[in-house]
Amino acid sequence: MSEPASLACREQFASPEQQRETSTIGMWVFLASEVMMFGGLFTAYTVYRVSHPEAFAIGSAGMDIWLGSINTAVLICSSLTMAFAEESAQAGNQKLLGFFLVATMLIGCLFLGIKFTEYVEHYHEHKAPGFWFNDTSPYARYVQMFFVFYFIMTGLHAIHMIIGICILAGLLYRTFLGTFTSIYHSPVFVGGLYWHFIDIIWIFLYAIFYLPGLHQ
Amino acid sequence: MTEPHVVKKTYVFAWLGLLGLTLANTLIAFLNLGVWSTVIAIGIATIMASIVAGFLMHALYETKVIKIIVAGGVIWFLIMVSLTLNDYVTRGWLPFPGK
Numbered sequence: 286m287s288e289p290a291s292l293a294c295r296e297q298f299a300s301p302e303q304q305r306e307t308s309t310i311g312m313w314v315f316l317a318s319e320v321m322m323f324g325g326l327f328t329a330y331t332v333y334r335v336s337h338p339e340a341f342a343i344g345s346a347g348m349d350i351w352l353g354s355i356n357t358a359v360l361i362c363s364s365l366t367m368a369f370a371e372e373s374a375q376a377g378n379q380k381l382l383g384f385f386l387v388a389t390m391l392i393g394c395l396f397l398g399i400k401f402t403e404y405v406e407h408y409h410e411h412k413a414p415g416f417w418f419n420d421t422s423p424y425a426r427y428v429q430m431f432f433v434f435y436f437i438m439t440g441l442h443a444i445h446m447i448i449g450i451c452i453l454a455g456l457l458y459r460t461f462l463g464t465f466t467s468i469y470h471s472p473v474f475v476g477g478l479y480w481h482f483i484d485i486i487w488i489f490l491y492a493i494f495y496l497p498g499l500h501q
Numbered sequence: 502m503t504e505p506h507v508v509k510k511t512y513v514f515a516w517l518g519l520l521g522l523t524l525a526n527t528l529i530a531f532l533n534l535g536v537w538s539t540v541i542a543i544g545i546a547t548i549m550a551s552i553v554a555g556f557l558m559h560a561l562y563e564t565k566v567i568k569i570i571v572a573g574g575v576i577w578f579l580i581m582v583s584l585t586l587n588d589y590v591t592r593g594w595l596p597f598p599g600k
Contacts, residue, residue: 302503317571331582361519365513369512477558482558500534
């Protein structure tokens with residue numbers, strides 16, 4: 286196993302600071318490309334909502350606000366435990382780092398469990414788009430479109446969550462190997478950036494899917 | 502550029518702020534404020550996203566290059582939304598078919 290000092294400054298870098306900044310920039314550039322990917326969906330949603338506001342209000346009224354709100358709080362809590370994991374890595378406390386990584390993964394799994402419960406609810410209420418979809422309002426065609434956006438965007442978000450949990454599992458494995466020290470821990474920070482980014486996406490998904498139908 | 506060192510207290514305040522704003526956003530959404538409902542919902546979500554990016558993702562503590570990349574992602578997204586809506590919203594403004 287490589288020494289922490291050599292991991293912290295590989296031969297292509299002039300200093301550990303340069304290596305850290307390079308990996309951080311790499312992750313932020315990737316996240317900017319993710320903004321573009323989710324951005325396309327957010328833009329399409331906005332166009333449809335501006336064109337068919339009544340249908341989207343009806344669609345949103347069918348959301349479970351309690352499960353949505355609890356899930357938002359759950360994800361915010363996972364961001365806090367991830368931030369604590371980063372802080373523990375920085376302090377060189379491997380036990381706490383492992384603990385907070387496991388806590389973040391478990392809270393992430395809780396989020397996915399709640400999301401799955403919601404999907405099952407939507408399915409039984411005939412809100413899943415396709416031949417199974419059933420809506421009696423005059424705007425049924427565009428209410429279905431609301432749910433198309435809902436399932437694609439929250440589904441893509443859930444896929445990101447699953448990838449995020451896999452990344453955390455990788456970080457946890459390397460923590461058990463003793464790779465991360467107070468000198469070298471940038472992978473924890475970079476993984477944390479990805480995790481917090483998923484949180485940001487959900488904050489907007491919550492605002493556009495759950496809130497518009499509340500005052501109907 | 503050395504690594505940003507954010508103290509636990511800052512993370513806890515950010516977390517409390519995010520939970521408070523989630524509650525505020527949910528409660529305000531029960532009021533019928535017309536078009537302002539959407540503006541407020543997206544506005545609060547934007548503040549929450551800024552807190553996550555600024556403190557939990559350390560964007561506020563990072564170098565100028567990283568701040569420019571963050572700003573670039575946001576600005577390009579806004580260009581995409583505004584130019585697309587510029588087309589869709591203004592359709593039908595002129596009394597000519599197809600304009």
